[in-house]
Amino acid sequence: MxxxxxxxxxxxxxxxxxxxxxxxxxxxxxxxxxxxxxxxxxxxxxxxxxxxxxxxxxxxxxxxxxxxxxxxxxxxxxxxxxxxxxxxxxxxxxxxxxxxxxxxxxxxxxxxxxxxxxxxxxxxxxxxxxxxxxxxxxxxxxxxxxxxxxxxxxxxxxxxxxxxFTPIPNHIIKDQLVKIFNADTREIEWVSRFCNGSLGDAIELLREKFYEKNNDIVNRISGLNMGNFNFAEEFIDSYLGSSDSLEEKRQTLKRILNCILQFYRDLLMVKIRNVHSARKKKLPLFNAEREEALQGLVNYLTQEQIITIVDEILLTIKHLDYNLNINLLVENIFARIAVLNSAER
Missing domain, CATH: 3.40.50.300 (P-loop containing nucleotide triphosphate hydrolases)
Incomplete structure (x- = not known):
């Protein structure tokens, strides 16, 4: 090269x-x-x-x-x-x-x-x-x-x-992934958006089949019984390997929290679309194929509640860089999401 x-x-x-x-x-x-x-x-x-x-x-x-x-x-x-x-x-x-x-x-x-x-x-x-x-x-x-x-x-x-160094545009990342991988078009399109301009991350995400993991995470979040506070424990058992180092757990959790962040960001975009549909250009969704399901969920939360959840997730991602107990961070963020979601239900 x-x-x-x-x-x-x-x-x-x-x-x-x-x-x-x-x-x-x-x-x-x-x-x-x-x-x-x-x-x-x-x-x-x-x-x-x-x-x-x-x-x-x-x-x-x-x-x-x-x-x-x-x-x-x-x-x-x-x-x-x-x-x-x-x-x-x-x-x-x-x-x-x-x-x-x-x-x-x-x-x-x-x-x-x-x-x-x-x-x-x-x-x-x-x-x-x-x-x-x-x-x-x-x-x-x-x-x-x-x-x-x-x-x-x-x-x-x-x-x-x-x-x-500047982020690589999504369409260039998508073209590169098509050349390297024989993957589903929807998977490549999702990864090219989720990687945030990083070709290295995009390649790693495809190799790790992270699109499938995202689907599993979104299914769990969108179908979550908010009274189930054992979800945090199930989440830790499913995604954080017991043999992983603390730093490996941090990096894995950052990606997973970003999946959840994009889910609530999509909910917010749908909420804004519904209010300003006649005056605003359609805002793109990370989970575009789930728009119908998002429409079914969006009425359960106010715009203010969604923004608060987004802020809580961003704060948790920031706290991951400190020497804090990861299990407690996971339990705390899901407890906060559960409380905020159940307040409107």
Missing amino acids: SFADFLSQGHIIKHFRKAINNDHLSHAYIFTGQNGIGKSLFAKEFSKALFCNKSKGDSCNICKNCIRIDNNTHPDIHWIVLEKKSKFIKIDNIRNLQHFVKLSPVESEYKVFIIKEADRMNEEASNCLLKTLEEPTPNTFIILTADSLMPIRETIRSRCQIVR
Whole structure:
């Protein structure tokens, strides 16, 4: 692959081609944008363009350097990644980076260090990295990838050039999924909307058959007896594996809560449609094939109740990033939904 193969990031490609050709590169970058949008892949392609023996400003994909970078075997490209089942990048990971930063390149003119998920460095790791950024080493490039800039310290941000990756349009994701998967059209259309502009997430969702899981979740929510407070326990047993790490449970629960969020968002859209049908353009639904069922449910809730439920779900998703008991979070959100739903029934 080369720069030309990237989807919907033309502004970034143009910038780096020009910077490489003119030798006007920054010593440190932050690649930011949602998960699965191609930040780490672009970091690899940047490295190939920098090290390529046959091309300048892009990669040839066939020279020795390009092949080794693709295979993660080039001695002057260093990846710092989150350890499996760990929540944070720790200081030892950054100290290891510092050690290699001080050394000369093994066989090339440059060294490149790529810190994946840099927004998950703990405070000690951040302080350690700051010292490295404050004293840049010649011919050394440090790239941080981050879903969000907010967790990254301002002192680190100010010492890096920030590169913002944009979400990939739904129709482009849909076209890519059609090329890769032999899947049902409705499934591909739903995934292309649900992935929120992330091709990486879309591919993962299709591989995990998440469309079927969404249908199961929506069926349970829409047919839920709101007096059944055992639903939270059934939910945990069904979707959260007992052998999963805490971080794996968090990520699974985020996706499931987003399914529930989109269900109530659809209810809200149907409610608004019914009120403003003559004056407003039809708003698209995530669960478009369920519109008839949504129409049957929408009269049980006021617009204010739906908005309150949406807010409660968003708050629960936010709380997942804290060190809170996941089972209690699940029990709390379903209790809140049950109370709000049953108030109108």
